[in-house]
Amino acid sequence: MKKSPIKILLVEDDLLLSATLAKVLEANHYGFDRANDGQASLDLAAAIEYDLILLDVQVAKLDGISLCRQLRSQGCCKPILLMTAKDSDAEVVALFDAGADDYISKPFSTEVLLARLRTLLRRSKAVSPAASTQNSAANTLTWGELCLDLESGRVTFCEQIISLTATEYNLLELLLRNPDRIFSRNAILDRVWGFDDAPTDRAIVTHIKNVRNKLKAGGLTEEIIETVYGMGYRLKPYPQSASSSSNNPGIERTQKHQSRGLDKSENDKILERFRGGFNQQVAVLEQAKTDLLVGKLATELQQAAKHEAHKLAGSLGSFGYREGSKLARSAEHLLINDRSLTAEEITRFSELVTGLQQELATTPIKSTAAPVSTISIFNYRVLVVDDDAALTERLKVESEAWGLRMKIAPNIIAARSHLALSMPDVMLLVQLGVNTQTIKQPRLYPCMST
Template identity: 35%
Template sequence: MRILIVEDEIHLAEALTQILKKQNYSVDAVHDGQTGLDNARSGIYDLLLLDIMLPEMDGITVLKTIRTEGIHTPVILLTARGEISDKITGLDYGADDYVAKPFSTEELLARIRAALRRKGEVVPEDTLKFGDIELNTAGLKLICKEKELKLILKESELLELLITRKSAVTPKELIIEKLWGFDSEAEYNNVEVYVSFLRKKLAFLKSTVRITTIRSVGYVLEVTE
């Protein structure tokens, strides 16, 4: 899961980034509304944490713009306590929820999980299954036939993406955007390295699941006999 934080309080943005990374989310943070809008338009994010009071462009305008453009990414507004009118306006323009500052870590994480569930996403605490394997995204564990291996974060994110797309081919470009970000300098060989790591771990577990290469396109998960 990839989350975009749009927050001009640098220390708060950094703290939120660390909190979410500890929960195994991938996180990008920007500090003004215009950059937030540009990033939101990329389509790679599963959720936006959007402050209302921002330089360049306020959060309500960002929200209104992405909803007008047909972008349905869940948005949780970060508001100052007491800004009732802004909360109502934000909800009217399509925000999924709001959290008033100061807020507790537990409350924020619960609201993120709820917003992702409403969208139909699999939140990190869940276990994803495909063929004879289970992926525990919270614990970064790959399980097969009562054996388990520890994954690193990028391996878990890659396998999660492949499982959630099921039989659809996942292009290398999409993998780079989801795992590293749309403005990343990561290249195809970065993807190939992590695909190789996962293949070796699936083979070690003697799983029937295979990562099949679709030449010049990307990868798809399959179950062999």
């Protein structure tokens, strides 16, 4: 297999996740070395010049944040991408203060990971302009005949160059990379300018206007950037016929060159190889549960249980155990402060461990990319806003039978968060009647572009 001149240092002590990431890097032709603890990775980084370091926050001997800080103090200026299962504001601030260029929250999809790797490598000039034709096509973002070439930094419409400033280019790239996401002004400030040189909100309005005007002057008659009032901006869906995507050859070209994740056979082989490891990790949590119930949990076992819960939270979701990943993360959060648990927390921890055991006894849910059909119900995205857990759980079960992609928001605040990430096709708002005896009346609202 042809290797890329790009060399990545992968630092991960979870053998299953490390093996998975190694397969992904190999499938996408990246060269890489692997280290399973912080000290070993520090020695490798001192001896070899890597183009990027992919680093887990919680590794043995020298944790990821300390390692990142030490690398920067030694003059390492290569991109560092940190992987973490904890993405609180305090954690994220600590990552960036230590010198990280970006982070990704566990569990994550391989497509998102690869996109972030490409972005960091491009910004650091590690990606060679003499990349192969296939890689060049993969690094092209399109919207109809509008083309943004990530290698050359050129923006063209019908092969005519559109001149943009660096900030305008970065803003357009952000929207093209995230076609379903609504970006608030604060999100745009963070992603395009960063924390140090962020301008005022008014500057964003000016830059959006400038991009629109330059695209229009370049011959693009369609409005590409949509204002979602009260929320922010997003990329408008490309207007194409319901029966064919032939009007947008750029989209077809991009789809043909998507980055490779793991196919089903590779995924199954790795899962079978390390399935026993999952059970051993849960066994540590089961021992911690037993000791908690009798009131004698040792500090060493609590630390070990926290560590195994952290690794499970990062690994299970990658192999179809999405619910197991959530259970493991909840268990980790109970142990994370290194204190004695209350009676209620012990009961909750016991329930989580039991749930993990039951989850691993089931068949993992495989995520497959189904072909898009504009006349099929199977592609509709539904957002349900309701605080009735029993009702929404039933709706989710029914939606799976129909192939609907359903998200649940227990309140309006949570609904806004969902809408900021992706606009659904339909919203289902369940409203209470005039008294508690009245049956809830659902209201369906189709979501349309404004």
